[in-house]
Amino acid sequence: MLHSMNVVVRKAPGEEAAILGLRAAWAVLSSGGLDTQLVYMSDGVFNLLGVPGYVGGLLERFIEEGGGVNVLRDCIEERGFSEKDFIAGVKVVDKDDIADMVQDADATATF
Amino acid sequence: MSKTVTLILRSGSTENDDAIFCVKLAEAILNRGDGVNIFLYGNGCNLGSKPVPYDGRSPISDALREHMDAFVLSEQIEGLTAKGAKIATCHTTEYSRGIEGCAYLEGVEWGDVGNTFNRYLLSTDVLLTIGR
Numbered sequence: 709m710l711h712s713m714n715v716v717v718r719k720a721p722g723e724e725a726a727i728l729g730l731r732a733a734w735a736v737l738s739s740g741g742l743d744t745q746l747v748y749m750s751d752g753v754f755n756l757l758g759v760p761g762y763v764g765g766l767l768e769r770f771i772e773e774g775g776g777v778n779v780l781r782d783c784i785e786e787r788g789f790s791e792k793d794f795i796a797g798v799k800v801v802d803k804d805d806i807a808d809m810v811q812d813a814d815a816t817a818t819f
Numbered sequence: 820m821s822k823t824v825t826l827i828l829r830s831g832s833t834e835n836d837d838a839i840f841c842v843k844l845a846e847a848i849l850n851r852g853d854g855v856n857i858f859l860y861g862n863g864c865n866l867g868s869k870p871v872p873y874d875g876r877s878p879i880s881d882a883l884r885e886h887m888d889a890f891v892l893s894e895q896i897e898g899l900t901a902k903g904a905k906i907a908t909c910h911t912t913e914y915s916r917g918i919e920g921c922a923y924l925e926g927v928e929w930g931d932v933g934n935t936f937n938r939y940l941l942s943t944d945v946l947l948t949i950g951r
Contacts, residue, residue: 713940725861739937
């Protein structure tokens with residue numbers, strides 16, 4: 709039985725995988741009760757800019773319900789963003805932090 | 820002691836390597852005596868439905884049809900459920916593709932990410948995402 713899970717999202721808003729990852733993470737958190745961490749990297753970082761509608765709303769609910777939202781520092785710097793560009797509650801993490809998260813969690817799913 | 824592997828399959832159609840790999844991997848896991856759950860998510864949900872025969876005139880050549888038929892996974896998927904694999908679709912992604920009302924392959928079940936996927940996780944030892 710899994711108790712904790714990372715959900716990695718690498719796709720930008722507009723790609724179905726970005727929604728599928730977020731929806732899975734929220735379901736695992738809210739219905740499954742798992743300690744759930746979303747990890748955004750590559751073009752997935754664009755999901756965290758305050759996208760209106762379904763993505764932004766679901767991200768807000770995910771954070772309100774206790775889910776963690778992380779973004780990889782390298783990926784935001786490569787795209788010219790900084791921490792202040794993202795919605796409240798997003799934690800900027802380094803590669804080493806993600807390595808630790810993957811090691812510590814029971815499972816990691818990628819989207 | 821046997822373990823259970825849950826596979827999230829996000830790719831699915833004929834000639835798709837991810838789907839073929841997933842089915843072969845599931846078969847290998849079952850043959851080893853371990854358990855398999857497959858959650859058909861995103862395009863993966865296309866694999867859960869029964870093929871609908873078409874009797875009209877088709878532009879597909881015999882050679883192409885023969886080639887594609889070698890990649891149709893319906894029978895293999897039914898074979899997996901017959902061997903004990905649990906396979907469910909995500910009805911939301913079926914809805915988005917207009918296939919929510921299609922009949923399922925033998926043993927494939929209607930599912931959702933909130934209940935079915937979480938139920939799978941309760942018995943999961945290893946989770947793997949297959950797709951791109």
